[in-house]
Every structure is written in C-alpha cells, then in structure tokens.
Amino acid sequence: MILDIGLLLIGFVVLIKGADWLVIGASSLARKHNVSDLAIGLTVVAFGTSAPEMVVNVFSAIQGHQDIAFGNVIGSNNFNLFVILGIAGLVTPLAVQSSTIYREIPISLFAAILLFFLANDFFLSDKLLLSRIDGLILLAMFVMFLLYVRNQLRNDIPEPEEPHRQYTNLKIWVLIVAGLTGLVAGGRLVVDNAINIATDFGISEKIIGLTIVAAGTSLPELATSVVAAVKKNNDIAVGNIIGSNIFNIFLILGVSSLINPLQYDRSFNGDIYFLAAGTVVLFLLMFTGGRKKLDRWEAAILLSAYILFTALFVVR
Numbered sequence: 001m002i003l004d005i006g007l008l009l010i011g012f013v014v015l016i017k018g019a020d021w022l023v024i025g026a027s028s029l030a031r032k033h034n035v036s037d038l039a040i041g042l043t044v045v046a047f048g049t050s051a052p053e054m055v056v057n058v059f060s061a062i063q064g065h066q067d068i069a070f071g072n073v074i075g076s077n078n079f080n081l082f083v084i085l086g087i088a089g090l091v092t093p094l095a096v097q098s099s100t101i102y103r104e105i106p107i108s109l110f111a112a113i114l115l116f117f118l119a120n121d122f123f124l125s126d127k128l129l130l131s132r133i134d135g136l137i138l139l140a141m142f143v144m145f146l147l148y149v150r151n152q153l154r155n156d157i158p159e160p161e162e163p164h165r166q167y168t169n170l171k172i173w174v175l176i177v178a179g180l181t182g183l184v185a186g187g188r189l190v191v192d193n194a195i196n197i198a199t200d201f202g203i204s205e206k207i208i209g210l211t212i213v214a215a216g217t218s219l220p221e222l223a224t225s226v227v228a229a230v231k232k233n234n235d236i237a238v239g240n241i242i243g244s245n246i247f248n249i250f251l252i253l254g255v256s257s258l259i260n261p262l263q264y265d266r267s268f269n270g271d272i273y274f275l276a277a278g279t280v281v282l283f284l285l286m287f288t289g290g291r292k293k294l295d296r297w298e299a300a301i302l303l304s305a306y307i308l309f310t311a312l313f314v315v316r
Helices: 004-032 037-063 066-091 098-120 130-152 171-202 205-217 219-230 232-261 266-285 296-315
Strands: none
Touching: 004 066, 004 130, 004 171, 004 219, 037 066, 037 098, 037 130, 037 171, 037 205, 037 219, 037 232, 066 219, 066 266, 066 296, 098 130, 098 219, 098 232, 098 266, 130 219, 130 232, 130 296, 171 205, 205 266, 219 232, 219 266, 266 296
16 A cells, blocks of 8 residues: 555656656747747647646556546546636736637637537437547547647747747757656556555545546646746746646547547536536636736635535535
8 A cells, every 4th residue: 555655656756757848848849939838838838738647548548447537637627727727826817818718718618518418428328438439529629729729820929038948959859758758657657556546445436536646647737837827927827727628638538538438427527517617717707807817816716616616526
C-alpha cells in the first residue's frame, strides 16, 4: 500500500514535469512563428497541459478501465473550469476576449452536450457505449475546432510582448521529446497505482478517476493558469482552460474510444450536468460585474460551487 502511494506520487511528479517541458518546448516553437498568446493557450499550451490526461486515458483504454477513462476526462474538465479558473480569478480578475466568450466557451459547452448524447446512446438504448464510431465523430469535431483556430490565426495580430527566453531548435526538441517521455512514464505509474489503491481500499474506479486521477492530471493546467494570472497574461490563463476542456472531450475521449470502445456508466451523467451548467454560468458571468471579465467574487462562486458539489458527491 505504501509503495503504491509512493509510486502514485512519483507518477504525478513525472507527469507534471513532463508536461512542463513539453509546454516550454512547444510554446518556444510556436513563438518563433509569431503566434499570439490566446492562440498558444487554445492550442499548444492546452495540448501540452492535456497530455497527462491523454496518456492516462490511453493506458486506461488499453487495459479496459472505462471508469478511469471517463472519470479522468469529466473530472478534469470540472476541476479545470471550477477550481483552476476560480483560483486564477482570485489571483487577479481575468479579462476575456470576445472570441472566447462568443465562440470558445460555447464550443466547450457543445462538447459536453455531444459527449452526453453519444455516451448515453439514446438511439441505441441497449448499449451504453462510447463506440469507435462515436470516437470518429469526436475526432471530426476536434479537426473542425483546429480549422476554426487556424482561421482565427489568419486574422490574428499578436500584441507586443515582453521578451521571452530564447531556445535553440535543438533544445526545443530535446524539451519536447523529454516531456513526452515523462508523460508516458508518469501516466503508466498513475494508472497502475491508482487502480491498486482503489482495489486495496475497496473504492470504485469511478471515484478514483473523478477525484485523485482527475485532480492529479489537471495539475499542469493549474500551474500554467495560476502562473499566467500572476504575470497578468489572461489569454494564456483562460485559453489554456477552455482549450484543455475542448481537447479532453474531442481528442482524448475520441482517441480512447478508438483504441477500445468504452462502456459508459450513467452515474457520470450528474458530473456532465455539472460541467454543462458551469460552462453556462461562466458565459453568463461575462455579462455581470466587469463586462468581459471574471471578477474575484465571480471566481469565488465557481470555486465554492465545486467544493459544495464534491462534498455532496462524497456524502452520496
């Protein structure tokens, strides 16, 4: 038991460090092409910080642990939206661009709704399954999202930024490869030992996925968004979270279900309702208080809602 806990913690450390190297390398590569912070947040940083979820889900799908796969993604998205945006918004009020309010936030809401309908199989009620066809649908939505971002980039004029540390091409690719290696090794440690702990304590894989694994794999998003908020880089802080939530559903669950169709437990519906409701609330908060801004009191609402929801979940 002690060994499992120790290896789980080591896995999280390796995951986070791997994600950190990947983000640094990928961001440096993107900046060489003069890409804006919002675009970097929505794509490069979002992908880098979502990489732990990807690795954990790939191993979970291969090993047939569906509850870990669903719990990791849905739990991570809720953690991102309520906890990370809540903490970042408490650090500093987060100004949000119009495109994020009217396009990216609705896209993340659409992703949650689409997942709900695909997983519940309303047209095939005898099969609660995220099938390979469902996975292809999710991946098609992901491709469409990337095309949307590409179109945004065509009209994007990056604002002048403070100087950033410059890396050689060799160091950039060393960081990217080292980051990916760390993600694979850390992801394997997290999945294997989280399942061992759940078995030893008689805890369901769903609870482990929604709590320990989800929070652990969201630590890169937490670190990235809080640091960005401290540095007043709101576009990275917000774009990272919204982009990660879109990546998690469209890309990660899409890939996971292609590897191995995922049996769905309807008890996850409550967590999807919470995610969808939170996304709608975030949209509405953009029109209260400071317009196009997540004020501190609004961030406190998000954080408090998550604490209450989690407490009710544990009691239930």
